[in-house]
Amino acid sequence: MMTTIRHHLSEQLLTAYAAGELPEAFNLVVATHVSLCDDCRARLETLDALGGALLETADATPMSEDSLAACLDRIDGLSQATSRSPMRRHGIFPAPLADYVGGGVNKVKWRNLGMGVKQAILPTGKDASARLLYIPGGQAVPDHGHRGLELTLVLQGAFRDETDRFGPGDIEIADEAMQHTPVAEHGEVCICLAATDAPLKFNAIIPRLAQPFLRI
Amino acid sequence: MMLDAHQTEKTDAPLVARQYAVAEHKVRSRKDGSAVQADGIETDWAALVLRVRDHQDRAAFAALFRHFAPRVKAFLMKSGADATLAEECAQDVMATLWQKAALFDPSRASVATWVFTIARNRRIDALRKARRPEPEDLPWGPEPEPDQAEALEVQQDTERLGVALAQLPEKQRALIERAFYGDLSHSEIAAETGLPLGTIKSRIRLALERLRQQMS
Ligand SMILES: [Zn+2]
Numbered sequence: 032m033m034t035t036i037r038h039h040l041s042e043q044l045l046t047a048y049a050a051g052e053l054p055e056a057f058n059l060v061v062a063t064h065v066s067l068c069d070d071c072r073a074r075l076e077t078l079d080a081l082g083g084a085l086l087e088t089a090d091a092t093p094m095s096e097d098s099l100a101a102c103l104d105r106i107d108g109l110s111q112a113t114s115r116s117p118m119r120r121h122g123i124f125p126a127p128l129a130d131y132v133g134g135g136v137n138k139v140k141w142r143n144l145g146m147g148v149k150q151a152i153l154p155t156g157k158d159a160s161a162r163l164l165y166i167p168g169g170q171a172v173p174d175h176g177h178r179g180l181e182l183t184l185v186l187q188g189a190f191r192d193e194t195d196r197f198g199p200g201d202i203e204i205a206d207e208a209m210q211h212t213p214v215a216e217h218g219e220v221c222i223c224l225a226a227t228d229a230p231l232k233f234n235a236i237i238p239r240l241a242q243p244f245l246r247i
Numbered sequence: 248m249m250l251d252a253h254q255t256e257k258t259d260a261p262l263v264a265r266q267y268a269v270a271e272h273k274v275r276s277r278k279d280g281s282a283v284q285a286d287g288i289e290t291d292w293a294a295l296v297l298r299v300r301d302h303q304d305r306a307a308f309a310a311l312f313r314h315f316a317p318r319v320k321a322f323l324m325k326s327g328a329d330a331t332l333a334e335e336c337a338q339d340v341m342a343t344l345w346q347k348a349a350l351f352d353p354s355r356a357s358v359a360t361w362v363f364t365i366a367r368n369r370r371i372d373a374l375r376k377a378r379r380p381e382p383e384d385l386p387w388g389p390e391p392e393p394d395q396a397e398a399l400e401v402q403q404d405t406e407r408l409g410v411a412l413a414q415l416p417e418k419q420r421a422l423i424e425r426a427f428y429g430d431l432s433h434s435e436i437a438a439e440t441g442l443p444l445g446t447i448k449s450r451i452r453l454a455l456e457r458l459r460q461q462m463s
Contacts, residue, residue: 046426047426049367049427050367050428050429051367051368051370051429052426052429053377053379054377055377055378055379055380058377058378058379058380059380062379062380062381063380063382066382066383072382072385075382076355076356079356079360079363079364080356080357080360080405081408081412081423081427082360082363082367082427083356083357083359083360083363083408084359084360084406084408084409084411084412085363085423085424085427086315086318086319086322086359086362086363086366087359087409088409088413089318089322089424091318091320092317092320092321092324092330092333094317094320094334094337095334098337098338099313099316101338102312102316102338102342103305103308103309105338105342106308106342106345106346109342109345109346111300111303111345111346111347111349112346112347112349112350113349114349114350115350115384117384118381118384120383125383126383126384127380127381127382127383130380131380155378156377156378
């Protein structure tokens with residue numbers, strides 16, 4: 032079931048996710064990658080344990096005197112959960128992503144961008160945005176620079192750019208300085224989940240068809 | 248770091264703690280609360296959570312509350328909550344612990360780690376309001392009778408992390424604290440934390456691989 036994932040989340044992203052400090056769109060990408068990747072799951076659990084160690088060793092601030100009594104009163108009326116509410120994977124969409132889409136690939140409301148390229152913007156908080164990309168084999172995602180951070184997680188197929196090849200489960204982390212031209216490999220359609228914390232800025236000299244549409 | 252109940256009692260609200268220690272003692276003498284070790288040198292927090300899960304044990308809950316609520320309150324105040332909000336949220340966190348005791352898996356996380364994740368999520372709700380999707384659950388849930396050896400190892404991991412944290416130079420420790428209290432800029436998060444996370448990481452990964460093999 033697992034393919035070999037070669038491109039992982041950075042320590043910084045995982046730490047910020049563990050601390051609860053990322054915008055929603057990035058949280059979604061991190062949660063989706065961790066769902067696919069035992070390595071990053073193990074790293075994340077280690078960071079959670081670090082949070083636990085911090086909590087354990089930090090100075091305590093006394094609670095008010097009646098707080099325990101109040102809490103005991105409160106739990107009197109509370110029922111206890113017996114099991115976790117199930118979150119399900121739908122095909123190539125791990126559970127957290129399937130939750131945003133409302134199912135699998137067939138539930139995505141794609142918008143055509145030309146040349147067979149499609150995208151669907153997912154509903155997240157405004158400080159960053161997430162979208163699904165559908166790129167037929169051989170098609171390029173336009174060359175762009177970033178004003179901020181961009182994460183691209185491959186869910187199906189693969190793309191290549193100047194840096195490397197990215198297959199299922201791989202995540203590319205592109206920062207401000209990076210200029211790259213991802214091209215989908217021939218064969219299976221490449222489907223990616225991407226998040227940016229700033230609008231993309233396009234700077235190819237020759238305008239490409241998809242550019243104006245890809246702007247978020 | 249040892250989980251020394253006597254030592255921690257001193258830093259908690261001492262009067263309230265003593266008062267409930269007496270109440271708890273009465274409850275324990277009525278039942279055969281052999282798993283409750285609140286007066287011991289080391290407190291087995293995981294055993295207390297399992298007593299909450301299996302017996303709705305209010306004395307066990309009180310012991311957990313006395314230890315963790317003041318730490319959660321401190322954590323939330325360092326994250327920018329005022330005392331009133333932090334106290335309210337610490338109560339919520341402890342009520343959640345009561346409700347979700349069945350979802351706690353001592354072979355995957357220490358109680359401190361689990362409480363940290365609940366507190367983090369409560370903080371996101373209270374202060375930031377950014378949705379934070381969770382990774383997909385592993386295909387196996389908590390065991391009704393968790394592996395004792397694994398649970399102990401997980402507990403020791405958190406303790407070792409606590410020791411490692413305490414031994415860090417002040418500057419580094421402060422950096423980690425600020426990352427978890429949500430007080431770091433992106434560029435500051437990028438700085439290396441310098442923690443010896445490697446061994447724990449690989450141990451968790453090994454456990455995951457073993458479990459996956461058992462599943463397939
Ligand atoms: Zn990974």
